[in-house]
Every structure is written in structure tokens, then in C-alpha cells.
Amino acid sequence: MLTRARSLACIAGGVDVPIFLQSISSKHPSSCRSHRRASFQHISQIAATPSSTMSESPPLDKSKVDYSVYLVTGRDLLPAGVDYYTSLDLCLSQGHVTVVQIREKNTETDLFLDIARKSLAICDRYNVPMLINDNLSVCLSLPERVGLHIGQEDIPVTEARRILGERRLLGVSVKNVEQARVAMEEAKVDYVGVGPCYGTLSKAGITEEKAIGCSGAQKIVAELRKDGKRLPCVLIGGLNQKTAARTLFGVTSAGNAPDGIAVISAIVGRTDSDVAAKELSDIVKKYKAGLAASAGSSIAGVASAFALPPSVSTTKDVSWYKSAVASLLTFHRSSTSGPPLIQTITSHVSSTMSANLALAFSSSPIMSHEAAEAADLSLAIGALVLNIGTISPASLQGMHVAGTSANRNLKPVVLDPVGGGATQFRRDTVRGILNATQVTLLKGNAAELASIAGKSDEVKSRGVDSGAGALKDPVGLVRDLARKERSLVLLSGKKDYLTDGETVIMSDNGHPLLGAITGSGCALGVTVGAGLAAACNLAKSQSDGVTSLGNTLVAHGEVDLLVGALTGLLAMTIASEKAAVRDDVRGPGTFIPALQDELAAVSAEDILKMAKIDIVSS
Ligand SMILES: Cc1ncc(COP(=O)(O)OP(=O)(O)O)c(N)n1
């Protein structure tokens, strides 16, 4: 709805210019197109008129804008009792917020302008560029160093640019590749906001289903970097201290990197907005440092700034993998630094079996799901295993804190999305964990992995059991999923498929009795976690003078995680074969203790003799 501005203090050449504008926002229903055009013409007059007040301030050097931490304001999201200006001042005070956009969705224009003016005084104090969300007339009423951010439903960007002139910063929201292409080629914008990456409560109607996710954002960023182009972009929607790291490198592909993150609630919703801004700034800096360190190399280097990288792949054949696993197993069994602690948040059905099999596999289980100790534990553990089998609110909270802490300390994280495709609750739970934590290895059966990959139609979920395993292309599924989630993927079934997104290893080991006992799949997650921990320990022991696991050397490509995961897989499946043929095993009941014994005994020689693996392609 267009209304005539009442007392907009819009000074153009010292003359009050009557303009038509929207009192609330510049969203235009298509029925108002002729009015829109009229209003743009009036606004154009302002833009064309020289303004002495505007020219006093130096214009913004657009090339120097740092998009790392882009704050979008949201007065309605402030904690109770926190004053908007105080919060804004506080979060800018330490220099961690690099851009501010004033967003007022339900505010009369004159109040919007008043808020914008006062906000500008604060931004100026800290030398932070400021933009106005949607409202062209408010933007034009402010000095030229103030820019405008608009969405796809607002005034067309080409029109906005014509009215604003070349000197004001202009940004537009894009949610698909086509919009990105138009923004870049036709609209001459200065940057784009890419989103919504995830669902958020900060903007009406942005649910998880409407989000474009890492994969949607990745395609857009790649488009913005195509053929040597480089339009700055920020990711928006559900970005916060938990999701930012994972999203930044999840979106980065082949060196195509976003420039920063735009947030509302992650800063505005905090009483310590300065600390919140610093946390985000540290994440972005660490990400950019990882990018710089890996310039010219693979995405693994980027991911390694936060998570352990996929293994370094050279041409390695089956016999290489067998001997690598045999060596790692020997190292793991004889490690002088003691068994790695495997923190396991798992189903109460399988907890005891998982703990016993971890012990049998020369590891030390810690079955704690307590959020309060997760940060401390993450310093001590060798790996974290998250299994959603009998998830509760408390264990989910523990998983989130433990996952974030493990990421922070560069410890491998295994996610076992038990029954992941079976209910909406489980699908949401898995997505929530994947959004908050960079998982090192995703392990599941056909139904669970197909659900995460969005291919549930290929396999029907039946409770927590795998479907018929009738995946059309298991190799393609695991490889694509590994690339999408930036993690190793282990598909368990009659044959197991393990990949880092490049090499896919198929293993034909294992005995049907594994399927006859409860919790063997959960325990496999633990042995694989222990294998990852062993791979990290081996890398650490091989790197002269480096004593801490959370170090850059380990994080920059020395760890062969694929071999680590394969070690855990082969140890468990070969142990099951050895157990099943024992004279004392007469069925599932006698199989369990035999499995425990054989896992404790499985050796490098067993691997070399019994491993039935192949390197496969689709
Ligand atoms: C940096 C940034 N990116 C995207 C948006 C969303 O803008 P828009 O699509 O106009 O939606 P509203 O903000 O108007 O709800 C943004 N504001 N900032």
C-alpha cells in the first residue's frame, strides 16, 4: 500500500520534496505497479538533486567493505530490558561487526528514519558501513555513504541502482542461481545476500523446508565466481556460532568462497552482543585463514580449518589399503599413549554392548551425554560418536554441545542417524545435528542415508531397520552424500561402502549373525570412531615436535581418515566372521561374547588375510 509521506525530513538541495513512499516497506504488490513507477519518479528527483548536507561526508570506498560479519538489526529480537542503541554500540565497540543493515519491518517511515540517523551516528563512531533494508526513501534521506539492501519482491534492482546512483552501496537477496546471475550481470549490485541457508525464527515464513541449505548456497556462490567473476556475497538465514563454521566451508567448493555471514539473532538476541560478535568474527577469520592456507589446494584444506579433512587421496590400490589398515591397527593396539577415549552418546539399548566392544577394540568408552561436561570432555577424547537411537531432549542437548566442542578441538565426530528416515522427528533431529556440527563420518544403512540424501523414495524406511537395501546406485549415493556433507560416509549393509567423496571402498566382510543381535550397528559406529581416533594419533606421533592433537599440522592433511574408518570397519566385520565359525558359537546368544573376544584379538595378519575389499565406481 502506497501512502504519502507525512513529515519525512527528506532534504534535497534544502527543499522539502513531497514523495510517495510506502510507510512500512518497499514490498510492492503487483497491483500497485503504476503507483510504483510514479513513486520511483518522485524519488528519482531527490536522487538527481544535489544535496549539500549529503556531500559533507566522504563517500564510501566500496572496494574496502569487509563483509565478514554483517549485522542485520532486529529490535524485536533484543533480550528483555536491552536497549537497541546500547546493544548496537556494544556489538560494534570491539571492531568485530564489519557491516550494519538497519532492518525495520513494521515501523512508520519517520520513526525508521529517526532510528536510522541515530544508528548511523553509532556506525560512524566505529567506522562501520551502514545500509538500509528495503526503504529507498529512508536511504535517500541519509548521506551517500549509506547503502540499500533490497529483496526480490522490492523495487527492481536496476531501478534502485538508477535512483541511487553509482556511489551508494546496493545489495540484493538471492535464493537461486538465476537470481544471482541477474544480480551480477544486469543489476550491477555491489554484493548479494545468499539465503535462507536454514530455517529461522527471525523472519516470518522461513522454515527448514524453504531453506536452500549448504548445497543451494554452494551453487549460487559458484555462479558468483564463475569465469573469473567475483561479486561479494554473504550467507544469511540461521547462521550463528554453531552453524557458521560448518556452513562457510560447506558452501565453499573449488575455492569459491563466500565473503562473510549476515546474522540477526546470533548477535541481537544476546545481552553480550560484543562477545557474540567476537565469536562470529573469530569463526570467519579462522575460515578465511583456512582458505588462505589451502589456496590452490583441495577443499579438504578449507574444511580442515574446523574439522578433520577427508583423507589425502593419491592413487592407492586395494593392497595399499590393506597394508595401511594393518599398520594402523598395529599402531593402535600398541599405542604407548594409552587407549583413545571414545565419547559415545548412544541408545540405551546398545550402550553396554558398545562400551564392551570399544574396550575390546583397544579404546576407552565414555558413555556420557551430559551437556555440562561435554566441553571439558572434548579436550580429552579421541573421537565422539553420536547415535540417535533412543534420543531424548537431554541427550540431544548433550550431542549439540559435544559436537560443537569436538569441532572446536578438531576431534573426529561420527554420526549414526539410527532410524533417520523413519519419522519427521528423526529427520529433523538428524538435520539439526548436521547443521550444528561438522560430522567427520556419517554412518547409516540404506534407508537412513537415502533419507539424508533426499532419496527416500529409493528405499522405504521401516522403523529403525534398513529397507530392502535396494539402492539403485549405492556408490553414487555415498559419494554424492560425502561431497555434500563434507564428511566420510559409511553405508552399512550386506556389503559396506565407505567413501571420502573421491575413493569408494566396498567391503564384503561381516557375518549374518551381526544382524541377529541388537546393537551391532551401533557398536560399529564406535569401532569406526576408534579407528578415526587411531588415525589422528598416528599422524600426531609422526609429526615431529607437535604435541597437541588440535594443531594445524594434524588439521592440514596428515591424517588419513579413510584408512582410520576402514580399520574400524574391517576389525569389526572380520571379528564377526572369526566369531561365527567358532565351535562354541551356536547362535546369536553365544555369538555376542565370541564377537567381543575376537574383536579383542583381531590382528594385522587377520586384516591382510581376510579383508575382502575393492575400490569401486558407479
Ligand atoms: C544481507 C541480507 N541478505 C538478505 C536479506 C533479506 O532481504 P529481503 O529479501 O529484502 O527480505 P527482508 O529483509 O526485507 O525481510 C537481508 N535483509 N540482508
Ligand SMILES: Cc1nc(C(=O)O)sc1CCOP(=O)(O)O
Ligand atoms: C532477514 C533475513 N533474510 C533472510 C533471507 O534468506 O532472505 S533470512 C533473514 C533472517 C536472518 O536472521 P537470523 O540470523 O536470526 O537467522
